[in-house]
Amino acid sequence: MRLTPSRRRTLWAYAFLAPSLLFFLVIVVAPIVYAFVMSLFDWTLGAAAHRYFVGLRNYADILREPLFLRSLSNTGRFVLLMVPVTLVLSLVLAIALNSASVVARGLYRTVYFVPVVISMVAAAFVWRWLLEPSAGPVNYVLSVFHIKGPGWLKDPNWAIPAVSIVGIWRDIGFYMVIFLSGLQTIPREFYEAAMVDGAGPWQRFWKITIPLLNPTIVLATVMAVISDLQIFTQVWVMTGGGSTVPGGPLHSTRTLVLHIYQAAFRTLAMGYASAGAFVLFAIIFVFTLIQLRILERPFEY
Amino acid sequence: MMRTAYKRLERGYLPVLRPLGVLCLHLLLTAGAVIMILPLLWMLSASFKPLSEILQVPPTWIPKSPTLRNYATVFQQMAFARYIANSVIVAAVTVVCVLLTSALGGYALSKFQFPGRDFIFIAILSTMMIPFQVRMIPLYVMVYQVGLVNTYAGLILPGAVDAFGIFMMRQYIQSLPNDLIDAARMDGASEPGIFWRIILPLCGPALSALAIFTFMWSWESFIWPLIVTNTEQMLTLPIGLSKFSGRYLTRYDLTMAAATVSIMPVLLVFLILQRRFIEGIALTGIKG
Numbered sequence: 001m002r003l004t005p006s007r008r009r010t011l012w013a014y015a016f017l018a019p020s021l022l023f024f025l026v027i028v029v030a031p032i033v034y035a036f037v038m039s040l041f042d043w044t045l046g047a048a049a050h051r052y053f054v055g056l057r058n059y060a061d062i063l064r065e066p067l068f069l070r071s072l073s074n075t076g077r078f079v080l081l082m083v084p085v086t087l088v089l090s091l092v093l094a095i096a097l098n099s100a101s102v103v104a105r106g107l108y109r110t111v112y113f114v115p116v117v118i119s120m121v122a123a124a125f126v127w128r129w130l131l132e133p134s135a136g137p138v139n140y141v142l143s144v145f146h147i148k149g150p151g152w153l154k155d156p157n158w159a160i161p162a163v164s165i166v167g168i169w170r171d172i173g174f175y176m177v178i179f180l181s182g183l184q185t186i187p188r189e190f191y192e193a194a195m196v197d198g199a200g201p202w203q204r205f206w207k208i209t210i211p212l213l214n215p216t217i218v219l220a221t222v223m224a225v226i227s228d229l230q231i232f233t234q235v236w237v238m239t240g241g242g243s244t245v246p247g248g249p250l251h252s253t254r255t256l257v258l259h260i261y262q263a264a265f266r267t268l269a270m271g272y273a274s275a276g277a278f279v280l281f282a283i284i285f286v287f288t289l290i291q292l293r294i295l296e297r298p299f300e301y
Numbered sequence: 302m303m304r305t306a307y308k309r310l311e312r313g314y315l316p317v318l319r320p321l322g323v324l325c326l327h328l329l330l331t332a333g334a335v336i337m338i339l340p341l342l343w344m345l346s347a348s349f350k351p352l353s354e355i356l357q358v359p360p361t362w363i364p365k366s367p368t369l370r371n372y373a374t375v376f377q378q379m380a381f382a383r384y385i386a387n388s389v390i391v392a393a394v395t396v397v398c399v400l401l402t403s404a405l406g407g408y409a410l411s412k413f414q415f416p417g418r419d420f421i422f423i424a425i426l427s428t429m430m431i432p433f434q435v436r437m438i439p440l441y442v443m444v445y446q447v448g449l450v451n452t453y454a455g456l457i458l459p460g461a462v463d464a465f466g467i468f469m470m471r472q473y474i475q476s477l478p479n480d481l482i483d484a485a486r487m488d489g490a491s492e493p494g495i496f497w498r499i500i501l502p503l504c505g506p507a508l509s510a511l512a513i514f515t516f517m518w519s520w521e522s523f524i525w526p527l528i529v530t531n532t533e534q535m536l537t538l539p540i541g542l543s544k545f546s547g548r549y550l551t552r553y554d555l556t557m558a559a560a561t562v563s564i565m566p567v568l569l570v571f572l573i574l575q576r577r578f579i580e581g582i583a584l585t586g587i588k589g
Contacts (some may be wrong), residue, residue, distance in 0.1 A: 013413035020406035125345035241547030
């Protein structure tokens with residue numbers, strides 16, 4: 001039996017798709033289903049390994065646990081601090097670099113982008129030292145201006161800002177590049193027309209740049225929120241080490257992912273930890289929906 | 302001068318400012334750039350100082366008594382070469398797997414008509430919303446059950462396919478003209494031949510952007526290697542560095558030298574390929 005050409009092509013399409021689909025089923029789809037099943041069980045590994053079906057009890061437990069709620073509010077604080085600061089700074093930077101009068105634009109772009117390629121672990125250790133309260137350079141510089149620097153990572157009230165600095169420092173260059181490519185798509189005629197009509201720089205910024213850049217801003221905001229909701233590495237590095245449990249002092253920097261990690265790989269409560277991971281997913285899902293809703297809005301020049 | 306200014310205007314840059322404005326703009330941009338680089342210069346300078354000089358107030362910029370002792374100690378105490386090799390192996394294999402699955406999958410999903418195509422595409426896309434933390438616990442259990450804990454395969458597997466990569470390659474290949482494929486078919490080229498000799502060579506820019514993105518992602522990944530490795534020989538660079546510096550927390554001389562060494566590989570590659578890097582990020586970053 002000979003295959004018709006279109007049949008043959010269909011078979012080839014499946015053949016081309018086979019490797020991705022196979023991997024996809026094994027490392028994406030199966031684990032997601034598995035995770036959901038786990039979250040419905042009291043599923044513990046280790047010496048006292050057991051699994052009992054408990055329905056939604058893990059979810060009820062975790063949403064009532066003070067330490068989890070603390071992690072949730074800490075994560076919210078991180079997002080509320082890091083996202084606006086990062087985005088405002090990178091937008092200002094992109095707009096400045098986008099000005100035609102900038103000489104050596106490429107050089108600036110490269111320099112601001114350097115932190116993006118610096119390993120987060122290395123950067124976090126460097127900042128851990130820079131923010132050292134007594135001998136660290138940051139508090140020294142502050143003391144030159146007669147400001148008494150805070151205890152940063154040692155002070156529960158300052159630990160979140162201290163950990164946030166690394167992320168902000170590393171992300172500015174990334175979002176700057178995103179905003180720059182958004183700015184390049186705004187037709188120059190708009191600015192010319194506005195200038196002919198006598199619009200000043202402020203007006204041009206609020207009436208042209210911001211509205212036309214809106215899709216990029218929404219996109220960048222959602223990307224930043226989603227990635228900062230998963231903050232882990234810098235907390236691990238800056239508040240852990242030695243015999244200290246990361247997330248301190250006094251749980252002031254314990255985040256959602258840290259809580260999930262500790263539950264799964266310290267106490268081996270896999271079911272409970274999976275429920276925590278689905279709570280994180282639910283939060284991320286809400287932000288994704290917001291993004292889709294806003295970006296779907298009809299958009300006119 | 303005028304001409305370049307005009308050309309820039311044409312490309313959509315903002316209008317030219319007056320001289321005073323230009324000066325202020327450059328002063329601010331330079332100040333910002335210095336602040337961004339200062340932490341790295343500080344790290345570099347501290348890595349050549351003895352601990353006593355690092356802790357001295359006021360701090361010194363240029364080491365008064367420069368020493369290479371920190372580096373010597375770091376290389377003695379820390380299996381740097383091994384960590385870097387592990388990271389390179391994991392990242393390289395991950396990149397090859399992701400490029401291959403993404404290009405093949407993207408080609409099938411864009412240039413073929415077959416039942417279930419749209420369903421498969423939407424299913425793949427929708428998994429992009431699900432954070433890795435959901436998969437990480439069952440993945441660990443699965444990797445444990447098949448005995449891949451603390452192996453390269455175990456390190457690589459969870460990142461071997463990327464929904465975003467498939468999406469990106471699909472969009473890119475869709476923009477390539479169908480005539481090329483039809484003409485090749487007329488000439489009797491085999492289907493794998495068309496993919497390998499016609500589609501793949503045209504995907505250069507998208508593939509290199511995806512390669513850089515995937516490499517950086519793998520190089521930086523922290524939580525999975527932290528979970529799945531348990532011996533010194535299998536640690537990747539971020540985990541090795543975090544274990545080492547976690548042990549010598551207050552030895553800032555050693556932690557700064559270790560940090561300097563560990564950022565060098567990627568920093569050098571970036572400085573050589575910076576255009577590609579930044580454009581790649583701009584291309585892959587906008588995953589809308």
